[in-house]
Amino acid sequence: MAENDFNWPVSAQHCIKEGIMTMPSEINPSQPAPLAPQPVAATRILLIEDDSKIAQEVVEELESRGFHVQHEESGAAGLSMGLNAHFDVMVVDRMLPELDGLTLIETLRERKVHVPVLVLSALSAVDDRVSGLKAGGDDYLTKPFAMEELAARLEALLRRPDNSRQTMLRAGPLEMDLIERTVTRAGVPIDLLPREFRLLEYLMRRPNQVLTRNMLLEDVWNYRFIPQTNLVDVHIGKLRRKIDESGKPALIQSIRGAGFMLRVP
């Protein structure tokens, strides 16, 4: 449902191609496709998807980003591959021949395979999403989706946020005290509204990681729809004005066609 976009943000530069939106690389030659730091060469992704066109697009896109992708077309083959080889993350379509995606994930979880799973689906009703997550999926993406969305979510699954019990978060010059609920930039206190604090905390837990507007809406505000206006941009804009120092590069950078990133050295 998150991908049911009423007013696709103006900056999201996509074109529709067989249910998948890809960013033609020639539009934006100045900015290479892999936005986050290159994944380690050993990162292995298992894609279980029966639609060969979508699968091909996804494989090409992810391999161009430096991932190693193993593709299986049926649920049964995907399950045996998932059980017998090690993968860092899996992308599983809900509707699969022989064995449906949710059963596959449940079986994996029963066999103690705890690799993060992103569920792909053509169904976008809220309860379908819930059932996908209940079965053991870690994230849910509805078709058609933007490649940037898929890449950002896989990145997020690969780099689980630092949810340890620490009470201080640090990102570049920013310091966040989770107990006192205060933020400082290079020692200078910054006055934030609760919603701005929440947004910044989310960003600081995921530094140098592309976060799409949908991810922010879902995780920070817990909303599963796309508003008609560029709400997220307005919130980010407000936050930027508070945390950025004039003359220095912006901490929160807009990633054309994808979303935002808290860039720290």
Add this chain to the structure above:
Amino acid sequence: MFRNELFRTATFRLTLAVVAAMIGSAALQFFFGYSQASVFEARRSDMLLLREASILQRETPQELEQQVRDRATDDLRILLNVTTLFDSQQHYIVGDLHNWPADLVADGHVHVITPEATGGGSSTVLRMVAVKVPGERYLVLGRSRHMRTELRLMMRHSMLVSIVPTVLFALMTGIVLSHRALSRVKDMHEAIDRIMEGDLHERLPAGKQNDDLQRLAGSVNRMLDRLEQLLDEIRDVGNDIAHDLRTPLARVRARLDRALNADHSAEALRNVISHTIDDLDQSFAIITALLRIGEIENGRRRAGFGTVDLESLVADIIDLYEPIAETKGIALSHVTGDDPPIHVLGDRDLLIEVLANLVDNAIKFTPEGGRVEIRTRMNDGCAMLQIADTGIGIPAGERRAVTGRFYRSDKSRHIPGSGLGLSLVSAILALHHARLDILQSRVHDSLPGATMNIVFPPSGVVQPGN
């Protein structure tokens, strides 16, 4: 074919059932009538036999002998079929029965004697009585059951005479009635055939009788009215979708066409591509919004329903939209009465979407310096949620139409959007059985403002403690 259909009509089958019932009841009538009559006849025979016996007992032996001889030949044989005199050793003296029946006991009571017991003296079952008469003799009197047989014949005959014409009459009536029903059904079939061929204005023939068939035809006609209306709506929506998709696509085509023949600098081309993508995104947004509405309208999913606190819902939406309102210089606030917190039954994610759409619209259509208020209160058991703005308002004549798909007031043509936001809101509210009224916020100002009034019925309000 037609005759075959006639016999399969409901009316004709009913007729057959009635005929069967008539035959059955006549048979029962015959059975009970006959058995009553035969009991009566048996009693009368016994009385007759005993009375005759007591009269003949008083005669002298010579007279009795004479009487018996006469009776064997005279007309009274119709009443008493056997009159015979036996001696004390039960040997035949005079009369029409030559052997003493085996089962007969001379005790003055009536006995039923089978033909075999008489040793061939009688061909039918007889009721007999044997009495002692003067001269140590026995007088045997007997009466056959021929009366009963006659009675049965007579009754059977009269029954057949009466039942055959009755049944024939009922069948004829049934055929005539079935024929009439069939011709009405045939008319309806023809009307339905015309409707199936695509003539959606055709209706089933309306007759004068107010019977079952007519009421059914009335219901079908009302259903057809509704279907025709829905079909018209779908056709309109189809046209609107085509139109709204065509506009951005036409722009894309024109722009690409121009780019082909004009400046080929990278910057110019990038600009063209970027605008093209915006237009395609708009088409895409329309399609996804339509799919989403279809999903909500067809899904009727209430699985995500739970108790939703309106106050926290409003607080969340204000949290989400405050920055954007602030940017536009609009005051966004929550106005609540003295009511205790209001809870409604609903899907929180969908209700947030409703509020987001309405607040989004309110901010979009309110000029700088204006106000957008979200109000919650209870009214007569109903929960009310209002989004009031000080914007351009919606003219009274357009208020019904705005919730239809793709409707956009002429005044709002320049403001971007899929034109489907309010349809989505309507679909979600329909799922919640809630109503949406569109009102005017103010009377005297230059801008009337719009107030979206959402009313949750009492059944959708969760009472505290429940």
